[in-house]
Amino acid sequence: MKATAISPANIAFIKYWGRRNHDLFLPYTTTNSMNLSACNAHTTVELFEGDKIDSIIILGSDGKEIEIKRENGDKDELLFKYLDRVRELSKKKIYAKVISQLNFPLGAGIASSAAGMSAFVAAVLKAADLKEYFESKIELSKEVRISGSPSAARSVDDGYTELLAGDDHNDSYVRMIADENHWDLVDIIAVLNPEKKKISTNLGHKLASSSPFMDARIKYLEGKPEIVRDAILNKDFKTLAEYSEADSINMHAVMMTSNPAAYYLSAGSLDILKSIVAMREEGLDVFITFDAGPNAHIITPKKNSEIINKFLQSNQFVKYSIYNEVSKGTTYSDNHLF
Numbered sequence: 020m021k022a023t024a025i026s027p028a029n030i031a032f033i034k035y036w037g038r039r040n041h042d043l044f045l046p047y048t049t050t051n052s053m054n055l056s057a058c059n060a061h062t063t064v065e066l067f068e069g070d071k072i073d074s075i076i077i078l079g080s081d082g083k084e085i086e087i088k089r090e091n092g093d094k095d096e097l098l099f100k101y102l103d104r105v106r107e108l109s110k111k112k113i114y115a116k117v118i119s120q121l122n123f124p125l126g127a128g129i130a131s132s133a134a135g136m137s138a139f140v141a142a143v144l145k146a147a148d149l150k151e152y153f154e155s156k157i158e159l160s161k162e163v164r165i166s167g168s169p170s171a172a173r174s175v176d177d178g179y180t181e182l183l184a185g186d187d188h189n190d191s192y193v194r195m196i197a198d199e200n201h202w203d204l205v206d207i208i209a210v211l212n213p214e215k216k217k218i219s220t221n222l223g224h225k226l227a228s229s230s231p232f233m234d235a236r237i238k239y240l241e242g243k244p245e246i247v248r249d250a251i252l253n254k255d256f257k258t259l260a261e262y263s264e265a266d267s268i269n270m271h272a273v274m275m276t277s278n279p280a281a282y283y284l285s286a287g288s289l290d291i292l293k294s295i296v297a298m299r300e301e302g303l304d305v306f307i308t309f310d311a312g313p314n315a316h317i318i319t320p321k322k323n324s325e326i327i328n329k330f331l332q333s334n335q336f337v338k339y340s341i342y343n344e345v346s347k348g349t350t351y352s353d354n355h356l357f
């Protein structure tokens with residue numbers, strides 16, 4: 020059977036870094052985020068009977084195309100392992116053809132694999148007709164998490180969401196905090212020159228516990244997801260800004276002090292950070308947050324977009340920017356790619 024899913028990337032406020040359980044992909048903390056309207060994966064999966072090798076291809080908006088290979092290990096291998104899981108769940112000898120089209124450039128290190136992983140898992144489960152796993156957002160998010168991506172699990176539901184830390188596979192799942200119409204924040208991503216990550220995020224999650232600051236981060240995180248959740252519900256920008264920006268820096272402190280160290284920020288990232296902090300000190304509602312890469316995610320109410328665009332156009336480190344509003348989560352479509 021053939022199925023197509025479309026899913027957004029997301030930007031986290033309280034972030035996932037490090038896991039309590041690497042087999043079940045259980046994060047240390049509950050994390051939360053908003054879905055991004057301009058960074059989607061559109062993925063078609065067809066399953067055939069037989070034992071041929073799976074084929075997975077990703078297309079970027081820049082025309083670049085990559086074939087994902089199991090032998091590459093790391094995140095690539097996780098996709099094939101997830102197909103193995105679906106073979107087990109459906110008790111069928113099947114192989115897959117997968118094409119995933121991104122609406123953002125492939126090589127820019129934009130956002131995370133959240134869009135790709137959530138669309139992939141949703142489409143595979145539907146193609147396999149595993150209704151008990153894809154018809155409920157909760158079950159689907161557990162599958163996305165265990166496929167290897169707790170951050171992608173947040174993309175399953177609409178608008179502003181959280182992935183509960185939980186204690187085991189059954190209670191670490193997505194919950195919507197508020198839908199995409201609740202609060203018109205935007206995330207303007209300043210894309211800086213990408214460099215290939217020296218430490219993949221998959222490895223980074225394993226290294227997190229080697230940082231002497233990880234224990235401090237875990238203590239620090241107590242109560243923070245709830246504060247951010249309430250700030251979203253109350254549209255309290257100042258609290259969201261304070262706790263989100265602090266969490267991003269806190270996470271990067273752990274990254275930079277793991278062994279080996281993972282440096283994802285660049286000179287340009289810090290330059291933009293300082294300017295955004297200065298703008299906030301002058302009274303503008305704006306803050307900045309970084310995932311595992313140099314690109315700056317600038318969050319502000321929609322009415323401030325022009326001010327931020329102007330600022331980014333004048334900054335020497337910015338190659339281009341991507342404007343995102345808050346979007347729905349994973350949806351299914353009949354618009355198959357092949």
Ligand code: DP6
Nearest residue numbers: 031034035131132133170220310311
């Ligand atoms: C730092 O395992 O999601 O973005 O897909 O490569 O970005 P990528 O890695 P992933 O870990 C990155 C997590 C984070 C924070 C977050 O989104 O919670």
